[in-house]
Amino acid sequence: MIGHQRVRDEEGGSARLLALSDGVFAIALTLLALDISVPAGLNPAGFRHALGDVTPNVWAYALSFLVIAAFWRGHHQIFQYTSEVDGTVIRLGLLSLGLVALMPFPTTLLAEYGDQPQAVAVYCGAVAAMGAAQLALTVALWKRPWLCSAALPDPVVRNDVIDLASTVLVFAVAVPLAFVSPTGAKLWWAVLIPVKWVTGRRGKRLRVAAQQPGAT
Amino acid sequence: MIGHQRVRDEEGGSARLLALSDGVFAIALTLLALDISVPAGLNPAGFRHALGDVTPNVWAYALSFLVIAAFWRGHHQIFQYTSEVDGTVIRLGLLSLGLVALMPFPTTLLAEYGDQPQAVAVYCGAVAAMGAAQLALTVALWKRPWLCSAALPDPVVRNDVIDLASTVLVFAVAVPLAFVSPTGAKLWWAVLIPVKWVTGRRGKRLRVAAQQPGAT
Amino acid sequence: MIGHQRVRDEEGGSARLLALSDGVFAIALTLLALDISVPAGLNPAGFRHALGDVTPNVWAYALSFLVIAAFWRGHHQIFQYTSEVDGTVIRLGLLSLGLVALMPFPTTLLAEYGDQPQAVAVYCGAVAAMGAAQLALTVALWKRPWLCSAALPDPVVRNDVIDLASTVLVFAVAVPLAFVSPTGAKLWWAVLIPVKWVTGRRGKRLRVAAQQPGAT
Amino acid sequence: MIGHQRVRDEEGGSARLLALSDGVFAIALTLLALDISVPAGLNPAGFRHALGDVTPNVWAYALSFLVIAAFWRGHHQIFQYTSEVDGTVIRLGLLSLGLVALMPFPTTLLAEYGDQPQAVAVYCGAVAAMGAAQLALTVALWKRPWLCSAALPDPVVRNDVIDLASTVLVFAVAVPLAFVSPTGAKLWWAVLIPVKWVTGRRGKRLRVAAQQPGAT
Numbered sequence: 001m002i003g004h005q006r007v008r009d010e011e012g013g014s015a016r017l018l019a020l021s022d023g024v025f026a027i028a029l030t031l032l033a034l035d036i037s038v039p040a041g042l043n044p045a046g047f048r049h050a051l052g053d054v055t056p057n058v059w060a061y062a063l064s065f066l067v068i069a070a071f072w073r074g075h076h077q078i079f080q081y082t083s084e085v086d087g088t089v090i091r092l093g094l095l096s097l098g099l100v101a102l103m104p105f106p107t108t109l110l111a112e113y114g115d116q117p118q119a120v121a122v123y124c125g126a127v128a129a130m131g132a133a134q135l136a137l138t139v140a141l142w143k144r145p146w147l148c149s150a151a152l153p154d155p156v157v158r159n160d161v162i163d164l165a166s167t168v169l170v171f172a173v174a175v176p177l178a179f180v181s182p183t184g185a186k187l188w189w190a191v192l193i194p195v196k197w198v199t200g201r202r203g204k205r206l207r208v209a210a211q212q213p214g215a216t
Numbered sequence: 217m218i219g220h221q222r223v224r225d226e227e228g229g230s231a232r233l234l235a236l237s238d239g240v241f242a243i244a245l246t247l248l249a250l251d252i253s254v255p256a257g258l259n260p261a262g263f264r265h266a267l268g269d270v271t272p273n274v275w276a277y278a279l280s281f282l283v284i285a286a287f288w289r290g291h292h293q294i295f296q297y298t299s300e301v302d303g304t305v306i307r308l309g310l311l312s313l314g315l316v317a318l319m320p321f322p323t324t325l326l327a328e329y330g331d332q333p334q335a336v337a338v339y340c341g342a343v344a345a346m347g348a349a350q351l352a353l354t355v356a357l358w359k360r361p362w363l364c365s366a367a368l369p370d371p372v373v374r375n376d377v378i379d380l381a382s383t384v385l386v387f388a389v390a391v392p393l394a395f396v397s398p399t400g401a402k403l404w405w406a407v408l409i410p411v412k413w414v415t416g417r418r419g420k421r422l423r424v425a426a427q428q429p430g431a432t
Numbered sequence: 433m434i435g436h437q438r439v440r441d442e443e444g445g446s447a448r449l450l451a452l453s454d455g456v457f458a459i460a461l462t463l464l465a466l467d468i469s470v471p472a473g474l475n476p477a478g479f480r481h482a483l484g485d486v487t488p489n490v491w492a493y494a495l496s497f498l499v500i501a502a503f504w505r506g507h508h509q510i511f512q513y514t515s516e517v518d519g520t521v522i523r524l525g526l527l528s529l530g531l532v533a534l535m536p537f538p539t540t541l542l543a544e545y546g547d548q549p550q551a552v553a554v555y556c557g558a559v560a561a562m563g564a565a566q567l568a569l570t571v572a573l574w575k576r577p578w579l580c581s582a583a584l585p586d587p588v589v590r591n592d593v594i595d596l597a598s599t600v601l602v603f604a605v606a607v608p609l610a611f612v613s614p615t616g617a618k619l620w621w622a623v624l625i626p627v628k629w630v631t632g633r634r635g636k637r638l639r640v641a642a643q644q645p646g647a648t
Numbered sequence: 649m650i651g652h653q654r655v656r657d658e659e660g661g662s663a664r665l666l667a668l669s670d671g672v673f674a675i676a677l678t679l680l681a682l683d684i685s686v687p688a689g690l691n692p693a694g695f696r697h698a699l700g701d702v703t704p705n706v707w708a709y710a711l712s713f714l715v716i717a718a719f720w721r722g723h724h725q726i727f728q729y730t731s732e733v734d735g736t737v738i739r740l741g742l743l744s745l746g747l748v749a750l751m752p753f754p755t756t757l758l759a760e761y762g763d764q765p766q767a768v769a770v771y772c773g774a775v776a777a778m779g780a781a782q783l784a785l786t787v788a789l790w791k792r793p794w795l796c797s798a799a800l801p802d803p804v805v806r807n808d809v810i811d812l813a814s815t816v817l818v819f820a821v822a823v824p825l826a827f828v829s830p831t832g833a834k835l836w837w838a839v840l841i842p843v844k845w846v847t848g849r850r851g852k853r854l855r856v857a858a859q860q861p862g863a864t
Contacts, residue, residue: 010859011721012728016670020720022232023455023674026239030247030317031678037321040328047329051338061318069310072236073227076306080228087852090724094717101678102709105685112688113695122699204303211226238448239671242455246463246533253537256544263545267554277534285526288452289443292522296444420519427442454664458671462679462749469753472760479761483770493750501742504668505659508738512660636735643658 010084010147017085017093024097025072031104032064035111060111064103067127071100071134077160078138083149092140096133102126120178120185128171135164153210156203163199167192226300226363233301233309240313241288247320248280251327276327280319283343287316287350293376294354299365308356312349318342336394336401344387351380369426372419379415383408442516442579449517449525456529457504463536464496467543492543496535499559503532503566509592510570515581524572528565534558552610552617560603567596585642588635595631599624658732658795665733665741672745673720679752680712683759708759712751715775719748719782725808726786731797736788744781750774768826768833776819783812801858804851811847815840 036057038050075096085093106123113119141147142157170192178185252273254266291312301309322339329335357363358373386408394401468489470482507528517525538555545551573579574589602624610617684705686698723744733741754771761767789795790805818840826833 011725011855016666016724016727018232019235019667019670020674022235023239023458023671024678026236026455027243027675027678029313030240030243031682033317033321034247036318038325038328042329044332047332048334051325051334062314065314065317069314073306073310076232077227079232090721094721097677098710098713098717101681101713102684105681109686109699112686113690116692116695118696118699207227234448235451238451239455239674242452242671243459245529246456246459249533249537250463252534254541254544258545260548263548264550267541267550278530281530281533285530289522289526292448293443295448423443450664451667454667455671458668459675461745462672462675465749465753466679468750470757470760474761476764479764480766483757483766494746497746497749501746505738505742508664509659511664639659 010086011090012084014079014082014085014147017090018079021075021093021097024101025068025075028100028103029065029068029072032061032068032107035104035108036061056114057108057111060107060114063110064107067130068100068103071130074134074138074160074164078134078141078152078157081148081150081152082141084147086144086147088140089137089144089147092133092137096130096137099126099130099133103130114186115182117179117182120182121175124171124174124178124185128168128175131164131168131171135161135168138164153206156206156210159199159203159206163196163203166195166199170195226302227306228301230295230298230301230363233306234295237291237309237313240317241284241291244316244319245281245284248277248284248323251320251324252277272330273324273327276323276330279326280323283346284316284319287346290350290354290376290380294350294357294368294373297364297366297368298357300363302360302363304356305353305360305363308349308353312346312353315342315346315349319346330402331398333395333398336398337391340387340390340394340401344384344391347380347384347387351377351384354380369422372422372426375415375419375422379412379419382411382415386411442518443522444516446511446514446517446579449522450511453507453525453529456533457500457507460532460535461497461500464493464500464539467536467540468493488546489540489543492539492546495542496539499562500532500535503562506566506570506592506596510566510573510584510589513580513582513584514573516579518576518579520572521569521576521579524565524569528562528569531558531562531565535562546618547614549611549614552614553607556603556606556610556617560600560607563596563600563603567593567600570596585638588638588642591631591635591638595628595635598627598631602627658734659738660732662727662730662733662795665738666727669723669741669745672749673716673723676748676751677713677716680709680716680755683752683756684709704762705756705759708755708762711758712755715778716748716751719778722782722786722808722812726782726789726800726805729796729798729800730789732795734792734795737785737792737795740781740785740788744778744785747774747778747781751778762834763830765827765830768830769823772819772822772826772833776816776823779812779816779819783809783816786812801854804854804858807847807851807854811844811851814843814847818843 036054038047038054042050082089103126106119106126109119110123138157138160142152142161145151170189174185174188177188252270254263254270258266298305319342322335322342325335326339354373354376358368358377361367386405390401390404393404468486470479470486474482514521535558538551538558541551542555570589570592574584574593577583602621606617606620609620684702686695686702690698730737751774754767754774757767758771786805786808790800790809793799818837822833822836825836
């Protein structure tokens, strides 16, 4: 207690930050799909051709939807027991949303110029930045138990931190890799599949354990 | 109890998944209308002509609004008594939203290329996929009564499942049909009118019964 | 009781319908402004000229913002004491949202082709339709006191109905008027200013009276 | 009491005004980023060039995100203890949202024509107007303690008023300044950095004091 007097500067409940966040996530998810379009007024052959050209946009949409949805789920988990927010949490939360709102741009780049090193590098950089912001937010909430109605069990948070840190690491490494080989960078992302599988299962097991009667 | 130990891995209340869902539904509904537009700077005759050309877009908007609004109402009904969500429900819920967010694209296709088999097939496929995702979500919630504050009466859920399954079936059958005749596929949709009328009335009757004192 | 057995088919609380509505209102309000833009890459003189050309779009935005905001405020008032919704309320609520979501289109028409009878007529028709849907919703809620946590005082609702009906009437009359004179139709809207002033003041007085101790 | 009889015309809880506000803020924040785009179908050299041209849009996005996020945080603070709203608060709240929804337009102007006096002046005018509306809203809530569940301590509100008034002043002064020198006007904004630093620290200190046991 002495030496590190906790300064309480709560700025009220977390409801509105979560409402704003869910709004930005919902819009970013929906705007991603705006990029999937076919010009009007083509003849039948031109239309069929244009429809085929839309395929990379559909894949880029699916990928970015998966990425943003995964970040939303993480956001949902870290705010699960948070009842109050302070200045730092609001600032980190807004920074995180600013990066989520940007996602439609790198997604379009990836769909249209997926063979260009710069496009792949921008995409990887955007995901890494979004992950880093969410990691900072996770750690900030972890260090402020007084904002929470119930303490998140340490092993659960530690697992979440490892999960986010590995996402940041994989996408950050992919930035320089994209300049060596854009395709190589995309294949490198697959490293996350086993990592996510392990952290996902461990997270589930830890959460189940925490909810059993007699748990912390 | 023994043999099938229920694993509880709730990830918190359903409030945020519903907030995200309402956001995505609201945006998808509103973006549908963005397609209705007239180029700027036309002369009076050109303007009147362009205004007439907008008619198929208005019809496509009305149709897709009806479809998405019906899915929203179904979503509202299945989550009515849900108070908690787990990983599976979140994953199916997000998948469902990803398909809702896609809807503006097939709607535009239908408005601009409604006489092309591919456009009609893509539209039917998108609606069938959205229906299948919502069907999976409905069944998942039905099989997880521990996530609900009150059990949905079995006959109500069974009626909802029949309603959704018939939507999926009609639109899935319309996909190959569109390649035979795009107009035929659209007329085939009308099969859903009596089906919806019957399931709608039965659903209402079952719900009224469930709310009467002395009911389950 | 006898002779008109009330059928209860509530489909749950009003929270999600209101969340969807606030979402659609928020997006429609924001998309209105998307039409205000200047092409990129002009020279300084061209830029100043294009900036001047944006003025009618700003006026159309202000007008439609006012209209949609007024409808939102009315929506807020009629749902103030509503705690449950049933099938009819959901259907009317969704119809109403479908018309709100359409508003960016007639707004653009008015900004770009405000001197064309068809553009003014479409705008007036859209506002009249939106008003009629909200009027139907208001009457439906008034006739279903069992959905409300507290009864809205009859004089307050009657005043709201007069207010909405006069909006519908003025804009419906403006549709044929626009074909006689687009400018005349726009001047005719000004009739609503004194009407709204009177109903607004009366509504405030009635609400104050209803909130005084000993009222109802 | 006598001489100034308080007229209560509450129009219900603040929940829906806040939901609409969070929606408009979320959409405005996300639409800001739509301006960051690269045309499709360029060759590698053209693509790299176009990607470089996007830099001013990214800066304008970051600046406007910061501005809108700061306004959202202020909005969050002033509504923290508000539980009811009346006609004046709704009107000022909606006016404020109308100006927030406009922000994507001046942001694009600044990104595309940042060296033109008119573009900088429009941007400054838009931020000043948004600040003035929020200032009016803050004062209106301060003067209506009966709408609040707990009184905001006077020093906290006074600090918020100074903070907003200084934002309005700096951006209003920048409007004529932009016609002398667009770059000068942008450098002048930096005056706000120390002002915000001081009001931010004071606000935090005052809030901490107000939350200590035995305060107010």
